[in-house]
Each structure stands twice: as structure tokens, then as C-alpha cells.
Amino acid sequence: MLLTGRIPRHIGIIMDGNGRWAELRGLPRIEGHRQGVERSKEIIEISAELGLKVLSLYAFSIENWQRPSSEVTTLMKLLELYLKKEIEVLSKKDIVFKTMGDTQRLPEHIQGIIREAVDKTTANRGMVLNLALSYSGRNEILRAVKKILRADMKPEELTEDVFSSYLDTAGLLTPDLIIRTSGEMRISNFLLWQAAYAEFYFTDTLWPDFTKDEFLLTIQDYQQRERRFGAISVRVDAP
Numbered sequence: 001m002l003l004t005g006r007i008p009r010h011i012g013i014i015m016d017g018n019g020r021w022a023e024l025r026g027l028p029r030i031e032g033h034r035q036g037v038e039r040s041k042e043i044i045e046i047s048a049e050l051g052l053k054v055l056s057l058y059a060f061s062i063e064n065w066q067r068p069s070s071e072v073t074t075l076m077k078l079l080e081l082y083l084k085k086e087i088e089v090l091s092k093k094d095i096v097f098k099t100m101g102d103t104q105r106l107p108e109h110i111q112g113i114i115r116e117a118v119d120k121t122t123a124n125r126g127m128v129l130n131l132a133l134s135y136s137g138r139n140e141i142l143r144a145v146k147k148i149l150r151a152d153m154k155p156e157e158l159t160e161d162v163f164s165s166y167l168d169t170a171g172l173l174t175p176d177l178i179i180r181t182s183g184e185m186r187i188s189n190f191l192l193w194q195a196a197y198a199e200f201y202f203t204d205t206l207w208p209d210f211t212k213d214e215f216l217l218t219i220q221d222y223q224q225r226e227r228r229f230g231a232i233s234v235r236v237d238a239p
């Protein structure tokens, strides 16, 4: 499929449905997560090829820490394997790797691998892959508020731009499009501040079945939307 229109600059994806994908096949949930990782690789690759500036992937929420410890441990193992194997590939594609979230809650060794991956790709100039790990929007906002209080800022100095610069997404464009797979129509604490004017796309497809082709269709759908940002005339980009 050929895409001719405008490509969103920042896409966020709530990659949901791994567990159900596995359960439907009589497989353990972890198999769904494994397939989900494969799908993520495909979507990262096509996003970079399309020329996206930022791709934010919701991989693990703060609320996901409540899952059974066996599932959390396997998810952490998958994350470790992914980072160890893929960072070279990301680097070759000129991708900048970063994370958002309360990453101090992640196991020590994973924090180390993340630091390495960030360092290794920091000088790259291509798409930013922003992985949400131990992330929740409310927690991000609260951490930002705490940093601002510590900075002893005067109330008049606090503008929306200044506030944004204290969020984990500082320096990144706001999302144009947020996709959620698996049929759930909720935001589940993803990019609460940043999504103020994002377009949303919900699909029943479970994440391990979300192909490159469906991703392109999603972008095509986005290209038909009229983004008004509260005004009357059409604006093409978020403020």
C-alpha cells in the first residue's frame, strides 16, 4: 500500500490484547507477549521507514505491576531480551531510543541495559522510539509537579510549555494519533497530558495480529480527519 498524504509526526500505541490472543489459542499468556514483541519490531521498522518523528509504545504500565509475579517476571525477561538483541538494529536504523515512566521501579540490571541503549543511540538523528515502561500518565504528572516544587518556581512562571518540559516527554512533539488495539475503548493512563488534542483510533484486532498493513490503514484513516483544535479553520499540526 502506498501512502501519499501527511504522515503523523508522533503516533502513540496502546499495544493491548496479547493475553487474549494466547488464550484464544489455548496458549500461555506469555506466548501472546512473545508474538506481541515480534509485532512491535515490525511496527517500529515501518514507522521509521515512513518518517515518523516519534513512536511511543505503551509496553508496561504502573498498574501492570499488580499482575501475578510470574507474568511480571516473564515480561521483564522479554524486555531484557528485546533490548539486548534489538539495540544494534535500532542503532543501524538511526533510531533514538528513550523511555518514559517510573523506570526506577524496574529491576536494576534492566535499568543498566536501558542506560546503555539510550547512550548508544543518543547521537542518532532518526525517529525517536519512546518506550513507556512502568508508566502511567498520572504518575508522570505527579513526578513533574514534584520537580517543579523542588525548583522553587513562581506561579507566574509556570506556563503549559514550562510544565511540558518537566514531563518525561520533554522535547518531544505531542502525539497526533493514538491507536489502541484489542477493542477496549479507554486510555488506561497513557499520555494523559499530551493526548489533549490527539486523534484516537480503536481497533478490535489483538496486538499480536496488528499487521503493518492495518497500521497503514490506520494512518490513512487519520489522514481523512479534520483537526480543528477548537478553532473553525483547519490546522494541520498540533500547536
Ligand code: IPE
Pocket: 015, 016, 017, 018, 019, 020, 021, 059, 060, 061, 064, 075, 182
Ligand atoms: C498488553 O496485553 C501487554 C501488556 C499490558 C503488558 P495484555 O497482557 O493486557 O493482554 P490482554 O488485554 O489481557 O489480552
Ligand code: IPE
Pocket: 014, 015, 016, 017, 058, 059, 060, 061, 063, 064, 184, 186, 188
Ligand atoms: C494498557 O493495557 C497497558 C499496556 C498496553 C501496556 P492494560 O491491559 O494493562 O489495560 P486495562 O487493564 O485493560 O485498562
Ligand code: MG
Pocket: 016, 017, 018
Ligand atoms: Mg490488556
